[in-house]
Amino acid sequence: MIKAILIFNNHGKPRLSKFYQPYSEDTQQQIIRETFHLVSKRDENVCNFLEGGLLIGGSDNKLIYRHYATLYFVFCVDSSESELGILDLIQVFVETLDKCFENVCELDLIFHVDKVHNILAEMVMGGMVLETNMNEIVTQIDAQNKLEKSEHIVYTGLFCISQDLSQAGLAGAPARAVSAVKNMNLPEIPRNINIGDISIKVPNLPSFK
C-alpha cells in the first residue's frame, strides 16, 4: 500500500499532498515538514530509499523519493510494495505530467494542482496502484478533459488559465526512458525486456527549469 504521496520543492513548499490515511491538517503539515528535512539533507548520488518511516505508521514503512530539478516526489509505502517498482512509478508519474502539461515545470504544478490530482487519481487509487501504462493514463485524462470542455464552453473563458504564466518548456524525458515506460504493460513483449532497470539507469530527468 502507498500511504502518502508528497510533492514539495527544494524549499519544502508543498506542491501536492495526498494522504491515503486520515490525518488532521496539522499532522499533515508536520509530516510534510519532517519528510522534507529527511530528504533534503541527502546528497544527489545516494540511494533513494529512507527507512525513517516513523512519520506515518510503524517501521514497516519506507520513503522512496526522486529529485527532479526543483521538486521532490516522495512516496511513503509499506513493505508490500516493491522499492524499484515505486521508483518506476514515480518516473511514470513525472513523464505523464510531462505529457499532459506539454513540458511540465514547477509552475504548472503550482497553478494546476487540481489537474495533477486528477492525473494521480488515474494512477493510484486509495493507496493502491491502479494503472502503470502511461498511454492508458493519458488517454483517460484526455477523454475527461474533452468531456469537461464540451460541458461548458460558456465558462471556459473564466476557468481557463492565463497562459502567460506557463514558463518555458521543460525538457522532455529522454526518449529511451519514455519508450521503455510506454511498453510497460503490453503483454506481447517478452517479460525480460522491461521497466525495472531501464528507468533506474536513467539517473534523473533533466529538470524543471
Added chain:
Amino acid sequence: MALKMVKGSIDRMFDKNLQDLVRGIRNHKEDEAKYISQCIDEIKQELKQDNIAVKANAVCKLTYLQMLGYDISWAAFNIIEVMSASKFTFKRVGYLAASQCFHEGTDVIMLTTNQIRKDLSSPSQYDTGVALTGLSCFVTPDLARDLANDIMTLMSHTKPYIRKKAVLIMYKVFLKYPESLRPAFPRLKEKLEDPDPGVQSAAVNVICELARRNPKNYLSLAPLFFKLMTSSTNNWVLIKIIKLFGALTPLEPRLGKKLIEPLTNLIHSTSAMSLLYECVNTVIAVLISLSSGMPNHSASIQLCVQKLRILIEDSDQNLKYLGLLAMSKILKTHPKSVQSHKDLILQCLDDKDESIRLRALDLLYGMVSKKNLMEIVKKLMTHVDKAEGTTYRDELLTKIIDICSQSNYQHITNFEWYISILVELTRLEGTRHGHLIAAQMLDVAIRVKAIRKFAVSQMSALLDSAHLVASSTQRNGICEVLYAAAWICGEFSEHLQEPQQTLEAMLRPKVTTLPGHIQAVYVQNVVKLYASILQQKEQAADTEAAQEVTQLLVERLPQFVQSADLEVQERASCILQLVKHVQKLQAKGVPVAEEVSALFAGELNPVAPKAQKKVPVPEGLDLDAWINEPPSDSESEDEKPKAIFHEEDPRHTRRRQPEEDEEELARRREARKQEQANNPFYIKSSPSPQKRYQDTPGVEHIPVVQIDLSVPLKVPGMPMSDQYVKLEEQRRHRQRMEKDKKRKKKEKGKRRHSSLPTESDEDIAPAQRVDIVTEEMPENALPSDEDDKDPNDPYRALDIDLDKPLADSEKLPVQKHRNAEAVKSPEKESVPTVEKKSKKPKKKEKKPKEREREKKKDKKGEDLDFWLSTTPPPAAVPVPAPSTEELAKDEGEGLRREELEDEEDNMDHDQERKSSRHKKKKHRKEKEERPRDKKKAKRKQAAPLENGAAEEEPIPPMSSYCLLAENSYIKVTYDIQASLQKDSQVTVSVILENQSNSFLKNMELNVLDSLNTKMARPEGSSVHDGVPVPFQLPPGVSNEAQFVFTIQSIVMAQKLKGTLSFIAKDDEGATHEKLDFRLHFSCSSYLITTPCYSDAFAKLLESGDLNMNSIKVDGISMSFQNLLAKICFHHHFSVVERVDSCASMYSRSIQGHHVCLLVKKGESSVSVDGKCSDATLLSSLLEEMKTTLAQC
C-alpha cells in the same frame, strides 16, 4: 429569474479562481496569513450563492488551502453540494475536495450515500470513475455496508476502466466492512482471470494485500497464482505475486519446493532488476522456510548470493542498498554463503552513502567468526577514527559492541583484547554511548572470571586518567565508563596491584564534578577498596599504614557529604561515620579488617534480565484473592477513591500469616535457610572473605586459569588492541604448528591424507580457557510469555475463512428503498433465524455440522495437497509395492464412510423436521449438500487421475538407478538427472559401492568425450584427464558422486565409453585397478516432468507444429495405473488427463521440446501415440518406451 442569472455571472467576473488565489498568495509573501483569511472570507461568501459554478470554484480554492494546512471541514456540506452537481467538471472538483478532507469523523458524510450510489450507476463511465476514486479515500463502515452491493455489480461492468476501479476499491470496503469479504470473494477470484490486464492486475493487488495480513486463508489460491506467475508477462503483476508467495511459503514448505524452479528460471531470464530482486527475495524466503533437505538447496543459495553480489557491485546506489538488504536476510539462515563476500561488504563501509554504510554494518554483525572477529573489529576501529558525523560514529560504536557481545561472546577468543578495545573506545569524545561501554565492561568483568585481574588493572588506569573526568559536563557522555571502572575496582579489589593509589584517585576533589549516580558508586566502592587495603595492612601488621588510610578517608569523605545529590550525601555520611568508628577502634589497637570486609562478603552473580518476572508464583498464593473483605456496594460515592486503593492493594502485599507458635517458627526458619542455601539470589555469607570464590557453591567447577600474558603489554605508539591482534596471530600460528606436528606424527603410522589446510572456526582455541558464567534464572522458571497480537489491528477482522461455502444469510445488503428495515445491519437480520434454529436441537445438531466443516476443510486441504504433490516424486525414492486388493479395500472404506455420513445427515434431517416447522431450512440444507456430493464424486475420480496421486497409491518399487559396471571390487550404478535451469547440462549421479575387503581410494572417473557430449572437468585440465571422485571408500561402504555433462543435441540417445580407475589397498598391499563402462544417455533422461493443464495441452495439440509417431506393444499384463506410473517414473512424464483406459501425458525436454503422448490400453496391448516438436527425439523416445513396456 433571468436577471438573477445575469447578476450571478457578473458577480463571478470579480471572483478569484484558483490561479488568482495562488498568484495572490505568491504576491503577499509578507502577510500571507492575513491574505488567506481574507480569501477564506470571500470563499464563504461565494459558497452562499446559488450558482453551482461559483460554489465549485470556491471548493476548488479550498482544496488548495487544505494542502497549505488550513482546516476546511466547515465547508463539508458545500463540498457535498458540489459533488452532487450534474456536470462532470464540478462533480470532479467536489469529489477531489471530499477525498482530501473527509474522514470517518465527518458527520455529513452519511448524506452522501445516495448521491454516490447514483453516480456509481451513472451512464457516464467518468462519473462512476470519479465517484469510485473519491470513495476510495473516505469510505466509512456505513458507506461500505450500504454500497458494497453496488460496487460488486460494478466489478462485472462492461468497461475495464470501471472494472479495475471497482475491484481495487473492494479492498477498502473489506477493511471497513469485513462481512462483505466472503460474499464478494468468488467474484474477486474470477477477476484474477479477467481478459483486461489492468483489471487482472487490480485483482492481484487486492488479493495480495488481503493475503499479506492473513496468509493462511489464501493458501488455496496458490495454484491459481502459480499459473498466473508462469503465464503473466506484466512485471507489476509478477512482482506482486512473487511477493505474495514470499508471504505464503512460511506456511507451506511444499509450496516453496514447487516455486524454486520457476523462480530460478525467472532470475536467469529477466533483465528487469525490480523483478529479479523480488525473485531473489522470495527464493530467500522459501529457503528459510525449507528444512535443509533440498537437493538444489545450496545451488539456489549460491545463485541468490551471486546475483546479489552483482547488485551490490552495481554503481547504482539503489541496487547496492537493496542488495545489502536482501543479503542480510540470507545471513540469518546461511551465514556461510555470505561470509565469502566479506571483502565486498567491508568495501561498502567506505561508501559515501550513509544508508549503505549502515546496511553493511548490519551485515557484518552476522559475518563474524572466531577467526575474523579481530580483523573486522580492527577495521571498524579505523572507521571510528575516520568517521565524521557523531551519529554514524555512535552507530559504529554500538555495532562493535553488538558484534563482540553477540550470542554470549561466542566469537571472542581473547578477552584481554576485548577489554582493551573497550578501553580504546573510551577515547571517543562526544559519544552518547558511554553507558553501553560501561555495561559491557561490567558484564565481561563479572562473567569472565579469568579476566578480572586484567580488567581491574585497566580500570584502575582509567580511574587515574584525567580526560574522562574532564568530560563530565556532557550528559550520558563517556564519563559513564567511570561508573563501571569504579565498581570493578572496588568489587574485585583483591586483584589490584596498587590499591592505595587507586583509592587516592577515587577521592580526588575533581570527582565531585561527576554526575550524582557515578559519585554514589565511587563512595560505595571506596569503602570496598578500603576494606581490602585494611586487610592487607593488618596481615602485614602494618598498623601505621592502616591508620593512614583511615585518616585519608576521614579527610576526603566530607566533600561527598556536601554533595547536592541525595544518594551521594546519604551514602557518604553513613560511611564517614563508619570510618570514624573504625578509626576509634584502630586507635585502641583492635583489629577491624575482618569485620569491615564482612560488609562486602559474598559473590555477586549475574542475573538474567527476565529472572524476576519468571519466578513462579508459589503454590497456594493467590495474588487476586482479597486480603480484606471486599468493600460493600453500598458505600457512598465520596469513598470511592479509597475503594480503588483497596482493589490494587492485594497485588503488592503478601497474605499475612496468622501467628504461629514458637516451634512452627523455628521449623520455618530452618526451612528458609535451606531454601536460601539453594537459591542463587541470596548472597551467602562465607566465613573467610579471601576464600569466598571457592566457597560459593556452583562456582567450584569454574577453573580460574592462568592467563598467558600476566603482565599487560605496554608498547608505546601502538594501540593496545593492535598488539593483541598480532599476538593472537602468532598464538594461532603456534597452535597450528603444534597441531600439524601432532598430526604428522599420527600420519607417520597411518599414512592418511591430511585434511584441507584451511583452518576452521572450531580449530581456534581461545587464549584463555574461559568459562563464561551464564546468567542465572530461577529454578522452574516459567516459559517465556509472548506478546499477544495487537487487538486493535484493523486487519484482524479480515481473518476470515474463505473456503467455506456461502450461507444464505451471507449476502451483501441490497437497498431498495430507504425504509426502516433496510437500515438494519445484516447481522440483525440473520439473528432471528439463528435463534429459532438454536432452540432445542442445538447441541445435537452442532456436532455433525462441525464435523462437516472439518471435513470440508480437509477436502480443501486435500485439493491443495494434490496440487502441491504434482511435482515429480523424488526419483531415487522407491515407492512401496501396490496391491489391487488394497486399492479395492481403500475404496470400499471410502464408500462405507460416505454411507455413514449420509446416515448422519438423515438423522440431522429428522431432528430438524421435529424441531422446526420451516421447510425452507431443509431446502437450504440440501443446497449445501449438493456441492458436497459433487466434491465426493470428484474425489472418487480424482484419486487415479494424475500421477501426483502416486505418492499415496502403492505402485511397484522402482529405482531409476541402473547398473553401470561391476567387478569384484566395486559396483557402480548411475542415474541421469536433467534440470530446467541449464538447457544443455545433465547431472549423472553415480553410486559407488565397495564390495571388497579392500580400502578403495584415488578413484577417478574418465570418459571419452564425443563431439556432442562432454564431461565437465575442473578448469585447467585437459580432455583426457579424469575427474577425481571426492571421497574414499572403506570396505562395504557406498557413496554417491555427481558429474556434470554438457550436451549439444538431445534428440538421439548417446553412449560414452569410460573408465573408473582406483587403488585398492588391503593388508597385503595396494593394487591399481580399472573398470570399463559404457554410459548410456537415453533420450528420456533429457526430459523433465512438467505439469501441464489440460487446456494448455489441448492448445498445444491444436497448434499443428508437432510431429507425430506411434508404437504398439502387445502382451501386457500390468494394470493401466501401474503402467502409467512406470512411464511417469522412467520417462519423466506427467499425466494430464485420464479417462478410463486412455490417458494423455506431457513432458518437456531440457531444451524446451514439448512431448505429448496419448496412451491407450486394449485387452493385452498398449498403443502410444506421440507428438513432439522434434521428430527424431520422438522416435528415439518411443523406442525407449517400447523397451520399457515390453518388460511389463
